[in-house]
Amino acid sequence: MPEEQILEALDAHWQASAAGDVNAEHEIYEDDAICDYPQSGERIFGRKNLQALRSHHPGKPSGFNVKRILGRGDLWITEYTITYQGRPVYTVSIMEFRDSKVVHETQYFADPFEAPSWRSQWVQQIG
Template identity: 60%
Template sequence: MRDQEIRAALDQHWAASDASDFEAEHRIYREDAVLDYPQSGERIRGRQSIQASRAAQPNRKRFAIRRIIGTGDLWITEYVLTYDGRPSYTVSIMEFRDAKVARETQYFGDGFAPGASRAQWVEPIT
């Protein structure tokens, strides 16, 4: 049953993120949660600081979830985060403790044109 509860909490979290409902978005985090952005070398400590940093971003954000996988205390979400119309392909790795996020690491990647050398073996992803 615990996995179902965490999955429901993740669904609520991402829906609140897409709606810019910062209060609901951050209910999933422990008070002492840590958020890492390895590509920029940033770490944010504490649920209130995580929420404040996201609320301060001036960009209009949209979240399109591609898939969520996980079990127990480790869950991964693949999604497209669009800032002011520009998509960023994103992976969020969440580590839970006591049914709340204790640590999250997010990775971001820009899109790129398909390689001509592999065209005969690929199909477009929608």
């Protein structure tokens, strides 16, 4: 699949995610896709289970902002922020494609934290 088509599929996926359209959001996945959440030690088998899990999330996201998408060939990375109950969660999604569908995704989630003052002379704050 040409990279332009993968980017279009990713854009459609993230737009559907932001809109809460769980059907369109999961069109990007192969039926037997695997999604890993390393921080909680969970693996979700299959598009149907992934869609069901996300459909039943008790704290539905209220905001969604893609910062950047990088990739080549069958490996694509999206850096984005999801807002849950007024709090941003910084997220990285690593997607592996086979043909035109995602067969494996790994997602990392991180809460924001205060920058320590001891390093302020070497850094700039970003928004």
